Amino acid sequence: MAGYCLLAVSSVCAQADTTTLPQRTYQTTRVGDAVPVIDGHLDDACWEAVEWSGDYTQWEPFNLEEPSQSTAFKVLYDDRNLYLAFRCYDTEPHRIERRMSRRDGFAGDWVEVNIDSYHDLRTAFSFTLTAAGVKGDEFVSNDGGNWDTSWNPIWFAKTQQDSLGWTAEYRIPLSQLRFAAGREQVWGIQSTRRLFREEERATWQPIVLGQPGWVSRFGKLRGIHDLEPLRQRELQPYVLGQVQSAPVDEGNPFSKRNTTRFSAGLDGRLGITNDLTLDFTINPDFGQVEADPGALNLDGFRIFFSERRPFFIENRNIFDYRLTGSEAGGQYDSDLLFYSRRIGGPPHRQIGNDPDIDYYAE
Template identity: 30%
Template structure:
């Protein structure tokens, strides 16, 4: 079924490079910015501006007005039906914005909560996407929902927004009978820009759930998010923006913590700690971050999953220090080929100190360099280690770039084998990579080509990676190709590459129909084929997948799929990841499966989603998977959610039948936009564990917090405490 002869793998890879080359020519010849005719002229404020959501300052009467927004969804063929008007101004210290969001339909606004960085699709909101270098690739995003909860992030990759980025700015929202008004002030010290550039990229986005309408000031095709900087307009300054001046921030912390391990009945341990982060603006667009004795105890624990996979699972980075401009390091490669993965640093070992420089010296260059020092661990013999990562990107053509990355992991004062009772670690591991990222001026053609090589003592040959992809995103059609080669000796010790020694090809295609009327907005099929070969081009995996999806005008979605799988096991594998009994290496397995998924409309305070999968499994067995997500919100103060996953696996002896449950209720209380309380429980019978995590946060000043975190792990049966931890932490953002 959809078989591919081994001898065709390499010729098709060459064909993909020809396509990538022709697409580069297209990107070069169509380089003019799409929405350069949409220009907002920003002037210096003619009066002081008070951030209160009231349009009574003289400066707003004198400011230009951006209006006549375009509809993006449900369709992108007309002006928006809901009226939005935007004004901007600036003074020596801040960039100001005022947005009037008029009601399209009478009634209360839809708001998820008062917590920062809320879910975009579940809130009436207004957002500004800002591109200070007008390179259509990197920038900043600011906005609020209709209740005033803030949403901010650093932009990368042309449209992605990293919501983990956090900085100081002010906003206020005031609700009126016919509209809600947002007013905000962004200090120039909180963003990165070149002071002599007088034209920035800019766009404004509005989501009104009562009318199911998403709109933008500069028009954006519906297949792209309104955050697409390729479709931003121009923010024209009456004079170059002022210098941010001296820009140094110190962020000290202090904490007290207690931990008790009941599994081994050890006594409670107590910890008192202090540390500090510093942010130093070397220029208005280049930043130096320093950290001494960092602590990440307030970071929310990972969401558990039922693991039925043969390879290591990926969990995202959540620690603040690694996140600003993190895409320079972490986005090199693909989801399953990451030469650098910051969670490899400080995993179970203390981080002593670190430094990082990142930013844009000018419109065409982006640079990043990071150095981290960890301490040793005596009981395992793990030595102190130093990590260095350097990344450089050079813009080419209109929106594409070429990037280089270097990663070095070095053990400090370490002599392998000196203590035969301890594990042996490598003296060093290095990786170097070259990457070309293609993005056409209209964003319809995107792609990537990369090569990586690792250097490890005692290893030579088969230690490199070559991969590439190309994608066309039209209004009705989506077509893509991806291929990967990963050598069997490729070794990224500070990366995430769960599978090695393979060649992969992955073409896909989809098409959407748009009925002129009725409840269905769009529907259409998608076909995906994925095949793995070993480095001798013998096929080891095959997957063919066909999906048909429907989207309603209220934005609920339904899809159904059929799939075929073939697997030749490269290593012995326990198909339950539970019993420890394994299938033999080299054994082959085939099965078919089908499934469905549904997500309800986001406008309701009661939301729900489900998915199902039923079909074959390893060793001619069967697997049934059901998931459900239910949510209810007493807006904007309380959000209740329940996530459930059920797996029933029926196999021959010795595995027999196994049932795995993963249940996760969550309560999110936002008493104000400064007081937050979250608690969630995760029951995972595959891991035989119940996890309770509770976090209280008081943002007593902008970007300054007090946290209390309580974590328990329990044995389900007999019900008993395994370990318990409590942390009280204080942080303060101090601008010098």
């Protein structure tokens, strides 16, 4: 009898894990000449062209139950941008957690949209905005198995707080997304809100906690018509000048009071096709890249630093594999077959600190 009871329980658990919930659909429309002003105030007349979509459900801690606070969003688009508006209701607006952090810090209350513009049910582009206005962005691959925070696209967003809660506005250039040409686009879409004080996350498309997959369970975004993919064309030249001044050594005929040095280079990104991008750099400097946070190493292992240089970020997910089954989070969810941070660093021998890297292409 005990064996039969155990079998029955296992059967119920397996059935719960494979529950399929109805797929939701959001219908958007093309905006006219009067596009939204991205200031966090949802008072632009163009937002009246589409309906609010809400009815979020908890993802955690109480899966599929009604969330503590309501959330709703709208989507518009034109030939160059995707626009989103979020209304995050809060019955206790004084308790909204507004925390400043670095980019991709995900601190405090935040709202997020994931867009599967390929509609391949495997990859997505994630855009997160905290109540304090701090942006976070990730490239999602392997159906949610990998979340790459080193992907830093160009997009614009603002937040505002009022007596009803807080609001957010997005403008995402379509050049930062990838999609195929077609008369009608059908994209996957998911929105998540985090309520910090309750440690609560609610999603627009309900998802059963513990089910495998993430992107494959998105809702659908419809209403996008006659949209041509925009090819990325980014050129970032730089000119660097350096002057060193030191007292002259009277006994040294080679001593100079002032030493000058000039350098120039170019970083570029060209979209060749929808799936192929050429990244190149000539005489790279990477001086504009965000510095690594400070770290104190007290053991014998090297400190892992994530890649932040734009040249090495494009399509880096092709090197991500889930071989060990690690659930450590972040970069440690993947077995890094290629660690690009070793490229361009100071050589580990006494020949100076100049890596002499003049040309790279991928």
